[in-house]
């Protein structure tokens with residue numbers, strides 16, 4: 001792009017911002033907010049569901065055949081067709097539709113034969129479902145620190161390592177890929193498998209390969225907040241046929257139903273009677289809905305990417321604000337915009353944005369119990385004080401305390417993105433004059 005093009009776009013953006021921000025006084029201080037309508041999020045219905053998706057779900061409802069293992073040949077069922085479609089889309093050997101992302105994660109661990117009671121490493125920044133799934137599989141979460149970009153820190157994992165750790169669970173949190181090359185090298189050195197919690201990154205890629213296909217198995221959710229939405233649901237991907245067979249039995253394939261998952265030969269396990277049945281299956285109605293949504297997934301992914309890149313580019317020049325960096329160019333989904341501001345300013349910053357009509361949370365806020373911050377996983381730390389829990393992972397604590405998190409629905413319009421950009425700039429501009437001295441001096445000290 002020529003220099004004067006850059007000038008033009010910057011000038012245009014400033015003009016648009018001036019039009020959007022009618023009142024430079026913060027809404028927090030009684031000024032007019034940038035935006036009046038609620039910020040679009042999935043729980044307010046801001047999801048992509050096309051009439052064709054609804055028709056597909058209705059087709060399944062009207063069939064009255066809701067159980068995946070009925071009299072029909074497997075290839076006629078919605079679940080088996082969804083799984084076949086997933087294998088093509090992700091270029092992997094096996095897919096198993098499940099009742100949720102949490103159950104897909106637990107199935108991966110159990111089916112890999114990780115001994116109950118083993119430690120499984122996972123980052124201190126993830127949804128509480130990750131350590132919960134490890135517990136569901138009979139193991140214990142072993143927490144690892146994160147770096148400034150909120151990725152699992154492989155150097156920290158190495159420094160904490162103990163031989164009781166029998167697997168690593170990487171999480172592509174908020175859609176950003178973990179450093180898979182470094183993690184897989186390290187896991188190989190230690191002789192343990194890597195599982196991927198790819199729940200927040202459905203469809204995102206790292207170096208041209210889909211997340212969730214790097215490790216021994218990858219788990220995904222299709223809960224409403226995700227790139228595929230069936231309200232609840234999930235799936236597991238793997239190239240390991242034995243793991244897949246065991247996961248399928250555990251999920252509830254009894255009395256020979258496992259054979260339906262191996263149409264070209266016998267399943268690679270001798271019997272399905274050695275494993276308990278946990279009823280983690282998906283039903284036909286969800287699978288029908290998801291099949292239709294998967295056809296349109298590329299459109300949804302392009303919308304995530306377009307919105308994220310628009311916002312991140314427009315805010316890249318703000319001193320004092322660190323926008324989360326991907327491990328490789330383009331290695332993110334774009335479902336959330338996360339940036340770090342100086343300690344002491346983040347809580348105020350998120351509150352000011354909310355008053356401007358943009359939904360924002362300080363991930364490590366004291367005023368909140370954000371379930372993505374490890375110190376709120378009290379089920380892991382009975383009887384411990386919060387301050388002592390935070391000391392276990394000092395970097396995750398510090399970075400989450402500085403992090404502001406804004407959900408970016410794929411339904412956002414350019415006008416929504418412009419309002420977000422204008423609101424962030426308005427809040428930054430007001431830092432110099434805000435009466436919150438803590439926030440303004442924290443910002444001034446780190447510029």
Ligand SMILES: Cc1ncc(COP(=O)(O)O)c(C=O)c1O
Nearest residue numbers: 100101102127129130199221223
């Ligand atoms: C990182 C992560 N892992 C696992 C899950 C669990 O998925 P589900 O709600 O489908 O069980 C979630 C849910 O949002 C998540 O964000």
